[in-house]
Amino acid sequence: MTIRLVLAEDHAMVRRGLEQFLGGVEDIEVVGLAADGAEAIEVARTARPDLVLMDLQMPGVDGVEATRAIVAEGTAAVLVLTSFSDAERILGALDAGALGYxxxxAEPEEVLAGIRAVTRGESPIHPRAARELLTARRGIVLPDLSPRETEVLALVRAGLANxxxxxxxxxxxxTVKGHLTAVYSAIGVTDRTxxxxxxxxxxIGD
Structure with a gap:
């Protein structure tokens, strides 16, 4: 089955790159392009795709509102592809009816797998976005640690010395001590224990 796809992305270079990449995939046909949410709604109405690959941060009508309109009209399924991984945006998009985030x-293969998963009725969520959702559900606001600081903290948890x-x-x-100083400040503690x-x-580290 060929997946008929509309791309909604306000950055021309990103949109063109996605079009070239996805247009070369055997089971995907790019049937429409949109530079903002309002255009995404109109293109989806006209092209009647299987799926809209939706950015969130766009001028005018944003991706969340465009998702809500497209899903409400039943014109297509929506898969979000964005740079934002905060819980508020994730929940907003999913509440609007997006089937994946x-x-x-993500690697190109992950994007392809996500597109195919949505057309099978699945709901692919990027691991970092899933972690944000779980954190929000627990009511915990984790500090913004860098990947290296998180690694160091995970090893402290595991009992390793500096x-x-x-x-x-x-x-x-x-360098380890420098990272730990930053970690202590970020999480509000004063010592290793x-x-x-x-x-x-x-x-941390699971």
């Missing part, structure tokens, strides 16, 4: 830093962490990550002990307890409670 992918991030633009020298072991440095060896594991291929960095100096001084408190950080380990916090990391365990919030399942």
């Amino acid at each position: 992918l991030l633009k830093d 020298k072991q962490i440095a060896r594991r990550l291929g960095i100096s002990e001084r 408190q950080a380990a307890v916090w990391a365990e409670r919030n399942r």
Whole structure:
């Protein structure tokens, strides 16, 4: 089965790149392009695609409102592809009727898998977006740690000393200490034991 697809993306270069990439896939046909939410609604009405690949941050009518309108009219399913992974946007898009939520830093194969999953009736969610949803559901607001700070904190939770962490990550002990200072400040603790307890409670590294 060929999946008829509309691309809704306000950045021309990104839109063109997606069109070229997806247009070269055997089971996908790009049947329409839109540069904003209002245009996405109109193109979906005209083209009657199987799926709209929807950005969220667009001028005028944004992706959430466009999703709500398209789903309400029953013209197509919607899969979000965006740069934003905050819980508010994720919940807004899913509440509007989007069947999946992918991030633009996903690998091309992940985007293809997500498109095909939605057409099978599944709901693909990027792992980082899924974590944000779970965090929001628990009512916990996690600080914005960098990937390296998160790695260091996870290893503290695992009981590794600074020298072991440095060896594991291929960095100096001084750098490890610098990361820990930033982590302590971000999560509101004053020592290693408190950080380990916090990391365990919030399942850092799982």
